[in-house]
Amino acid sequence: MSKILIADDDPNIRELVCIMLKNGGYEVCDAKDGRNALEKLMIEAIDLAIIDLMMPNMDGYELCRNLRQYYENLPILMLTAKAELPSKIKGFEAGADDYLTKPFESDELLLRVRALLRRYKIEASQTIQVGKVVIDKIGYIVTFNNVQEDIPMKEFELLFKLAGFSGKTFSRDRLINDVWGYDFDGNERTLDVHISRLRERFPEERSGFKITTIRGIDWRLNNGSEKNAISNRRFGISIALLCVFCDRLRHYGFYLRLYGKAARNINAHLFMADRIFVCYRHYSAYTVYFPQKS
DSSP: OOEEEEEOSOHHHHHHHHHHHHHTTOEEEEESSHHHHHHHHHHSOOSEEEEOSSOSSSOHHHHHHHHHHHOTTOOEEEEESOOSHHHHHHHHHHTOSEEEESSOOHHHHHHHHHHHHHHHHHHHOSEEEETTEEEETTTTEEEETTEEEOOOHHHHHHHHHHHHTTTOOEEHHHHHHHHTOTTOOSOTTHHHHHHHHHHHHSOHHHHSEEEEEETTTEEEEEEHHHHHHHHHHHHHHHHHHHHHHHHHHHHHHHHHHHTTOOOHHHHHHHHHHHHHHHHHHHHHHHHHHSOOOO
């Protein structure tokens, strides 16, 4: 069970947030200001921090900077009444991962907490498996079909980044910043070269995943299961469009018969439209009660 720290000088807000989080299935501990929060972090194993901005002794901005310095992988959610854009910018620059303004809904708070914990759990994971490839961050080892592969460091980091967020699209700037650093001043085509090398090392038909180029400037790693899910959705959409057409044709046939203008071949087409429409209805019911696994 994840444990969450709430730092706020208002005891009523602390109590309210604690109740919301406990109802959401989390353990909680609270602090009355920034200094108290740092003291709690020294003795408690905290998975996420929710902090207010306006606190005595140490405000939220200073607390956030300290957390980023000493607890780099700790998710931070700022919960404050300061809704102005400059305050939000200052908060994110101090190191916050998310920003929620008061008053707030319990459901929204829990959704943001779950999203932050899920994101950091993926980033903190030391071993990732995608398709038939296992990536071990501790030993910087890549195993492909149970055979260890030796790949350059930057290719490893790029593969680990894409595999850790399978299905997510990354921009060129984001990947360069995360893998090569913000101070990288080399050729931006370096990224394209590394992507090409990874595709050569791990072909889709053998590895079970594919690195896709989006609009020529973004990249995404897709599992084979995700590809099947996309195909299923496209098939369902096509069937739905066909259903609409057949439904319209059935109504059109009704008016033809009404005015005595329907010929034998028209009736044959209408019969086929009827069958297609009925089949679609059965297909819809099947996918609702027996969804396809992705």
